[in-house]
Amino acid sequence: xxxxxxxxxxxxxxxxxxxxxxxxxxxxxxxxxxxxxxxxxxxxxxxxxxxxxxxxxxxxxxxxxxxxxxxxxxxxxxxxxxxxxxxxxxxxxxxxxxxxxxxxxxxxxxxxxxxxxxxxxxxxxxxxxxxxxxxxxxxxxxxxxxxxxxxxxxxxxxxxxxxxxxxxxxxxxxxxxxxxxxxxxxxxxxxxxxxxxxxxxxxxxxxxxxxxxxxxxxxxxxxxxxxxxxxxxxxxxxxxxxxxxxxxxxxxxxxxxxxxxxxxxxxxxxxxxxxxxxxxxxxxxxxxxxxxxxxxxxxxxxxxxxxxxxxxxxxxxxxxxxxxxxxxxxxxxxxxxxxxxxxxxxxxxxxxxxxxxxxxxxxxxxxxxxxxxxxxxxxxxxxxxxxxxxxxxxxxxxxxxxxxxxxxxxxxxxxxxxxxxxxxxxxxxxxxxxxxxxxxxxxxxxxxxxxxxxxxxxxxxxxxxxxxxxxxxxxxxxxxxxxxxxxxxxxxxxxxxxxxxxxxxxxxxxxxxxxxxxxxxxxxxxxxxxxxxxxxxxxxxxxxxxxxxxxxxxxxxxxxxxxxxxxxxxxxxxxxxxxxxxxxxxxxxxxxxxxxxxxxxxxxxxxxxxxxxxxxxxxxxxxxxxxxxxxxxxxxxxxxxxxxxxxxx
Numbered sequence: 141x142x143x144x145x146x147x148x149x150x151x152x153x154x155x156x157x158x159x160x161x162x163x164x165x166x167x168x169x170x171x172x173x174x175x176x177x178x179x180x181x182x183x184x185x186x187x188x189x190x191x192x193x194x195x196x197x198x199x200x201x202x203x204x205x206x207x208x209x210x211x212x213x214x215x216x217x218x219x220x221x222x223x224x225x226x227x228x229x230x231x232x233x234x235x236x237x238x239x240x241x242x243x244x245x246x247x248x249x250x251x252x253x254x255x256x257x258x259x260x261x262x263x264x265x266x267x268x269x270x271x272x273x274x275x276x277x278x279x280x281x282x283x284x285x286x287x288x289x290x291x292x293x294x295x296x297x298x299x300x301x302x303x304x305x306x307x308x309x310x311x312x313x314x315x316x317x318x319x320x321x322x323x324x325x326x327x328x329x330x331x332x333x334x335x336x337x338x339x340x341x342x343x344x345x346x347x348x349x350x351x352x353x354x355x356x357x358x359x360x361x362x363x364x365x366x367x368x369x370x371x372x373x374x375x376x377x378x379x380x381x382x383x384x385x386x387x388x389x390x391x392x393x394x395x396x397x398x399x400x401x402x403x404x405x406x407x408x409x410x411x412x413x414x415x416x417x418x419x420x421x422x423x424x425x426x427x428x429x430x431x432x433x434x435x436x437x438x439x440x441x442x443x444x445x446x447x448x449x450x451x452x453x454x455x456x457x458x459x460x461x462x463x464x465x466x467x468x469x470x471x472x473x474x475x476x477x478x479x480x481x482x483x484x485x486x487x488x489x490x491x492x493x494x495x496x497x498x499x500x501x502x503x504x505x506x507x508x509x510x511x512x513x514x515x516x517x518x519x520x521x522x523x524x525x526x527x528x529x530x531x532x533x534x535x536x537x538x539x540x541x542x543x544x545x546x547x548x549x550x551x552x553x554x555x556x557x558x559x560x561x562x563x564x565x566x567x568x569x570x571x572x573x574x575x576x577x578x579x580x581x582x583x584x585x586x587x588x589x590x591x592x593x594x595x596x597x598x599x600x601x602x603x604x605x606x607x608x609x610x611x612x613x614x615x616x617x618x619x620x621x622x623x624x625x626x627x628x629x630x631x632x633x634x635x636x637x638x639x640x641x642x643x644x645x646x647x648x649x650x651x652x653x654x655x656x657x658x659x660x661x662x663x664x665x666x667x668x669x670x671x672x673x674x675x676x677x678x679x680x681x682x683x684x685x686x687x688x689x690x691x692x693x694x695x696x697x698x699x700x701x702x703x704x705x706x707x708x709x710x711x712x713x714x715x716x717x718x719x720x721x722x723x724x725x726x727x728x729x730x731x732x733x734x735x736x737x738x739x740x741x742x743x744x745x746x747x748x749x750x751x752x753x754x755x756x757x758x759x760x761x762x763x764x765x766x767x768x769x770x771x772x773x774x775x776x777x778x779x780x781x782x783x784x785x786x787x788x789x
Contacts, residue, residue, distance in 0.1 A: 169211045170240075176206045183215065192219045210239030214249055221252070230256035234265060247277040254290060258506045261534030263301075266506075267294035293506045296526070297534070300505065305528035306577030309551055311570055315361045316351060320344070321569045323552035329382035329436060329490055329544045329588045329632050330665065334359055336552075336571060337376030346376035348389060366413040369406060377431045381438030382490055382544070382588065383620055383630035387413065388441060390430035398424040403432055403443060410625035422469045423459050431539070433487045436586070436632035437608075437618040441467070442486040442495070451478040456486045456497060476523050477513060484508065490544035490632045492617070494582035495521065498537050505529065508536040510551075514583045527580050538569070542576055544586035544632055549576045584634040589655070589666040592627035593643055596671040601627025604645040604672065611638045611685065611698040629670075635663050640685040640701045648672040649788070650709055652702060654684040675713055680721075680787035682769075686744065691728075693739035695747065703744070706786070707751045717789040720744045722762040725778035730764060738762025744784055759789075 169180040179202045186195035196219055202212035213236025220229035233253040237246065250273040257266035270287040277284065311317060321339040328335075334351040347370040349362040364370050365378075369389070378389040385408045392401040402424040404416040418424065425447035432443040439461040444454050455478045457470040472478060481501025488495050493515050498508040502524060509532040511524035526532060531540070531551070541550045551572050593604040603624035608631050610617050622629040622643070633639060638658045644650040651670050657663060673679040685702035686695060695703070710718070722737030741760035749755050770777035 167211060167215070169209060171206065171209055173206065176202060176209065179205075180212065183212070187215070187219060192223055195219055208239060210236040212236070213239070214246075218252075221256070226256060226259055230260060230262070234262075237269075242272055242276065244276040247273050247281075250276065251283050251287060254287065258290060258293070258534065261297075261506075263294040263297050263506075263534075267291055270294070289503075290506065292503050296503050297505045297529070300526070300529040300532070303528075304530055305579050306531065306574065308530045309549070309553070309572035309574035312359070312550075312573050316359055317570045318362075319349075322349075322571050323569050324377050324431070324485075324539050325550040325552060325571050326378065326380055326433075326487075326541050327543060327550070328380060328384040329586070329630055330590060331543055331548075333380070333384055334550075335365070335378050335380050335387075336362075337378065338362065345372065346374040348375050348378045348387075366406075368413045368415055374401075379432040379434040379441070381434050381620075382436035382632045383438075383590070383628070384408065385620075385623065386434060386438035388419070388432040388434055388443075389416075390432065391416075394418075399426045399429060401428045401430050403429050403441075409623060419467055422467050431485045435488055435492055436490045436544075437620050439619060440488070440492075442473075442488055443470075444484045444486065445470070451475070452480045452483060452501060454482045454484050456483050471519075473521065474519070477521050482508060485539040487539065487541055489542055489582035489584075490586045490588075491582050491584040491634045493584045493634070496527075496540050496542070497524075498539065499524070500536075502526070505532045506534055508538075510537050510540045512580065512582075531574070531580065542580070542582060544588060546576055546581040546585045549574045549580070584636060585663065586632045586634050587663050587665050588630055588632050589641075589668050590628070590630040591667050591669040593622040593629060593645075593670045593672065594627055595648075596673045599671075601625065602645055602648075602672065603627075604629075604643050604648070604670075606631055607642045607644075608633070609640045609642075609701045611640050611701055614698075614701050614704075633657060638698070640705075642705060643670045643672060645672055647675055649675055649679060649681045649786075650705065652681060652684045652705070675716065675788060677788050680785050683744075683784045683786060686740075686784050688740060691736065693736060693743050695743050703747050703751075706744070707748060707753060710748065710753045710757070717757050718759075719787045719789055720748075720758065720760040721785040721787060722760070723767055723781060723783050723785065724765050725768070725781040726765045726772040727778065734762055734764035736762070737764050740784060 169177060179198055183195045183198040186198060196216055199212045199216040213232045217229045217232030217236060220232060233256060237249060237253055250269045254266045254269035254273060257269060270291050273287050319338045319340045320342050322336050325334060325336045332353045336349055337346050338349045339346055348365040350365045351359040351362045354360050369375055373394050374392045375389055378387060380387050387406045388403055390401050391404055396418060398421055403419045405419055406413045406416045425445055428446040430444055432441055434441055442456055442458050445457050446454050450472055456473045458473055459467045459470040462468055479499055479501025481499055483497060483499045483501060486495060486497040494512055496510055496512050498510050500508050504526050510527045512527060513524040514522040516522055535554060538552045552569050553572055554569050593602055594600060595602050604622045606620050606622060606629045607616060608618040618631055620629055620631060631641060633655055635657050639655040641653040641655065642650050651672055683702055686699045688696060720741045722741035724733040724737050741762055745758055745760040748758060768781040770780050772778050772781060
């Protein structure tokens with residue numbers, strides 16, 4: 141059997157192997173009418189001989205000629221259920237049990253009707269049926285806990301449907317949704333590329349496909365992501381980093397695999413994806429590992445696994461890249477995220493602060509529902525919150541993705557069932573989109589800056605490290621590389637934070653950039669090309685993340701990120717000599733500005749010496765307002781003129 145990346149195990153039961161309990165028990169019918177009893181006995185014999193279609197025909201005659209009798213409906217329902225015709229089975233059970241008095245001998249029928257009703261979102265019928273089961277069943281029955289739980293689900297679902305959160309997702313237009321199945325949609329941070337798992341036909345294996353955004357905002361024709369990725373084996377459930385350069389996906393039954401389904405990684409240079417590599421035993425287990433999601437910088441990976449030692453059959457795990465570029469041993473996210481049920485299909489928002497996933501281990505709409513929880517600290521998560529109706533329905537939800545700006549969401553769904561209409565066994569799964577309601581959004585909204593990194597002299601693209609620090613915590617929050625072929629980079633920024641960003645490469649001066657979104661109305665994507673200066677005499681850089689109070693020269697605490705980067709630079713190039721230059725705008729007297737600029741430069745000089753940089757390699761000088769970068773004709777220009785520079789001597 142070909143393994144699936146969509147669900148861990150698919151069990152196929154032949155209808156001929158099922159035999160309704162009502163037939164085995166030779167139940168009686170509540171009538172003395174000879175014709176009715178003869179038809180009833182005929183139907184039972186046909187069912188006993190496993191000629192279910194004939195038995196159903198006979199029972200249908202009974203329904204038509206003696207509509208007040210409930211037993212024929214119930215028996216027909218059990219036969220239809222055995223044949224996989226759940227919609228018709230539900231209707232027969234409902235109609236039949238509604239004609240019969242409550243009877244302890246029918247406790248299992250009440251439970252069956254409850255389960256069928258839940259399958260089609262008939263919550264009131266389900267709740268009534270489970271209550272009858274609990275009233276009539278013997279104590280300590282194995283289905284009692286489930287019936288109690290399902291009643292809670294019914295109550296939750298009815299309240300959720302009475303107070304919807306947002307509007308119904310809409311099916312995405314062509315050229316998407318032209319395959320038999322498509323699911324697990326994810327986008328890059330700039331929404332230019334939509335990645336999803338597809339099966340063009342019912343017989344096809346799972347492969348990864350990409351749709352590129354057109355200039356008008358529509359999505360283009362899906363294409364196979366790469367011949368290096370898609371093979372005769374199943375590939376799917378892909379996760380992609382914010383810059384679109386790192387791909388993690390699942391593939392099953394490969395010759396070199398650790399388990400039956402493993403996670404693989406590939407990296408893109410230019411337009412070429414590398415040969416996928418198995419993530420190894422720190423990540424993969426002998427069991428089923430799939431459904432990955434990557435942080436924006438591609439350095440934290442969440443995924444679903446059925447490995448031993450979890451809280452349920454499927455649990456969510458996390459692993460990170462260490463300083464040497466190796467994935468750490470995967471660890472279980474634990475409570476409250478993982479439950480005793482199925483916990484699957486994680487999605488970490490680009491902000492890194494909010495996790496979405498599906499589970500049936502919490503009270504919800506009855507199946508797999510989508511929940512959200514917020515990261516409170518290292519390995520600490522808030523209590524998961526159900527996303528409500530209509531993002532959750534009576535169907536099993538598969539996955540969810542929300543764009544970095546919190547505006548647009550994507551999910552996959554089966555075609556809806558139509559009461560009274562025979563359904564396909566494997567209904568096509570399609571991609572849907574929706575506007576994200578406030579209650580569903582990630583805790584922090586994100587945007588991005590992207591561009592290319594060049595050599596300032598040759599103007600050729602270069603491969604560089606691009607690192608993003610939270611200035612308030614001095615924490616490295618993202619670490620990406622620019623593309624070696626075209627110099628492209630993308631970094632995700634969160635609203636409400638102040639960042640220092642550094643671009644650096646061997647034998648180049650680092651570039652220091654500052655982004656302050658702590659109190660900013662405009663929060664739009666930026667295109668920013670970066671030019672790196674070679675480490676050469678006479679070249680200089682502005683240190684954009686050194687901070688002082690107005691008219692003061694003491695460095696503010698949030699300057700430590702820049703200062704420590706500067707210390708690292710001096711240690712990386714132990715032979716260079718530098719001047720630290722202080723500059724001001726034209727506000728105030730010339731003499732005061734000269735003194736202020738001198739003292740600010742000295743503060744940086746003093747810090748470097750305190751961290752082991754030799755004094756003979758350094759000098760400091762204040763230039764006051766004599767070397768402005770821009771005319772002092774606006775607040776923005778004055779801010780740019782107030783600066784500290786590092787110049788190679």
